[in-house]
Amino acid sequence: MTHSFFLFSIEKLILASIVFGITLVVAMYSTLAERKFAAFFQDRLGPDRAGPFGMFQPLADGLKFFFKEEFIPAKADKFLFILGPSIAMVMSCMSGAVIPWGDRLTLFGHSVSLQIADINIGVLYIFAVVSLGVYGVILGGWASNNKFALLSAIRASSQMISYELAMGLSLIALVMTTGTLSLGSIVHQQVGFHWNVFFQPIGFLVFMICSFAETNRTPFDLPECETELVGGYHTEYSSMKLGFYLFAEYINMFVASAVMATLYFGGYQIPGISHLGLSPNLVTLLGSGFLFVKIFGFIFLFMWVRWTVPRFRYDQLMRLGWNVLLPISMINLIVTGAILVLR
C-alpha cells in the first residue's frame, strides 16, 4: 500500500470521526432542545436542574444510560435483541457520509474536502440507507418476544416502507432538474439563490412529509404510540440499547434536516458571499455554519410540529402515503418533465 493512500485513509478517518462526534453532540442537545421547546409550548420551565438552563442534562442522561441495568427478557432472542438497536444506531450515522458539510478547506497547503465521500450515486445511497434502517426496528421488535413490541415493529416497518416510495419518487423530480445524483454537484448548482426548493416546492413538501414519517416523528409516531402499544418496539429495552434507539431517532432527525438543507436549500452556499472577497477558508467555515443554521431550523420545525399536531390514525397514515403522496409525486414528476421539455 502506498504512502498517499495511507494518508488519504487517515484524512478520511479524522473527518469521519469529527462528523460522527458532531452528530452525537447535536443529537444529545436535540433531546434537551426538544424538552425545552415542549416546556415552552406548554408553558412550563423544562429541565433546569443540571447546570445553568439544564445545560448538562443531556450529559447526565447519557451517563445514566451506561449505568442502568442491562436487561434482556428471558424469552427474547439474545443476539437479535442486541443486534436490533445496533443496526438502528449504525444506519442512522451512515447517511452523514455523503452529505457535503462544507466546501474545501486548505490546511497546511493541503486541500481537504468537507464531504466524506462524494459518490456519483449520493441520492440513491441515501435512499438505500433509509431502506436499510427498517431492520433495526423490525429485528428489535421481533426479538423482544413481546406482543406489543411485535405489533409496533410491524406497524413501524410498514409505515417506513410505504413512505420510502413517495420519498424516492419526489427525489426523482429533483434529479431531473439537476441531472446528477452526486450531492456535491447538487450543492454546487445551487449557487446564489438558485435553491431547488423554488423549482420543486411540491417535491420538497412531499419529501419533508416523508422525512417525518421515516424518522417516526409526530404526527407519524404510531410505532411508539404509548396509548396503544406500551412503549412501542423498544418496550423491553433498557440501558444503552434503549439509548441507541432513542439516539437513532434524533440522529435521523439531524441527518434528515441536513439532507433537506442540502438538496433543496442550497446546502452550505451563502448567497452573494463571493462578492465580499473573503479568504476561501473563511468562506468555507461560514458556509458550514450557514448549513448548520438551516439544519437547526429544520430540527426546530420537527419539534414545533411534534408539540402542535396530534397523531394520525393508522388508516389515515396509510391513505396519506399510498393514495395522496404517491400520486402527487408522480404528477409532480410528469408536470416537471413537461415544463422542462416545453420550455
Next chain:
Amino acid sequence: MAELVDALGSGSSESNLVWVRVPLSAPTIIIKMSTLYLPIGIVFLVALSFVLISLLASHFLGPHRNSLVKDAPFECGIESKDSARVRFSIKYFLIAILFVLFDVEVVFFYPWAVNFQELGLRGLLEIASFMGCVLVGLIYINQNKVLNFEGRNVPR
C-alpha cells in the same frame, strides 16, 4: 501514485462514455472506486466501534439483577398469556409485496431522470407510458381496498 489518487478521486467518470475493455487487474479502476467508497467503509467502522464500545461499557457498568417475574414479557402488569409469536394481518404482508414492486419501479426512474435533459420529449413519453401502468396498478389496489385499514381484516 499520489497524482493518480487525486486525479481519479475528484473527477467523475460519466463524461467519457466509451466501450473499453480493461482487464480486471488494471489498478487504476480499483483505486478510483476505493477512493470514492472506502470513506463510507471508514464511517461504518467508526459508528460500529462506537456501538460496540458503548454496549460493552453499559454491560460492565450496569447492575444485573434478574428474577423470574422480571424476565417475563412486559404487558402492563397483566400476566402474559401465550407466545408473542402471533400471526398478524395479511395486509402488512401485502404492503411489503407491493412495496417491493413499486420500489423496483421507482429505482427504474432514476437512470431516466439523470439523462432527462438529453432524452427530452421522447424519454418523457416513454416514462409516461411506464408510469401509466404503475398508476393503473395503484388504482387497481385502491379499487380492491387492499390498503384500507378500517373495518375488515382481509381485503375483498
Next chain:
Amino acid sequence: MPVFFGIIATTIILSGLGVILSKRPVYSILSLIICLYAMGALYLTLHAEFLAIVHLIVYAGAIMVLFLFVIMLMNLDRPEHLNRSRLLQWSALAVGISLVLVIGSTLYTPSGPWVVAPMGSVHAIGRLLFSKFIVPFELSAVLFLAAIVGVVITAKVPHPEGDTE
C-alpha cells in the same frame, strides 16, 4: 487491489454458507443480507455503481424485508416447520451442482475475465435503457402490473354471497 477482493469474496462465501447452514430462518435471512451487501461491494470494484446500489435498495432493502415479514407472519421460526424430505434435498443438490457448472463454464471463457469499464454509471445505464432496451423496459411495466394484480387476487378471500361492504 486483491486485498479488497479477498475480503469481499470470503464474506460472500461465509455468509452464503450461513444462509444454508443456520438452523433458524431469521438467521438465514441475516446471512443473506450480509451476502447481498458483500455482493454490492463486489459490483463496486467492477465499476458497476448503479447495479451495486440497486442491489442494496431492491434486494437488501425491500425483498429481505418481505422475507422477514413472511417468516414472522407464518410464524416459521422453528426448525420443525421446515420441509426436510429426502427428495427435496437430493434435487437441491442436483440444482446446485448444475448452477456451479454453468457459472464455472462462463468463468473459463478463453478471453479471460473482462470488465467494460464506464458502463456501470447511472448515466450510461439510463442511455442504454432508454434507447436500445426500451421495449423490454416498457414490457417490464406490464410485468409489474401483472404482479400487482396477482398479489391482490392471491390475497383475496372469497366472500360469501350477499356480504356487501
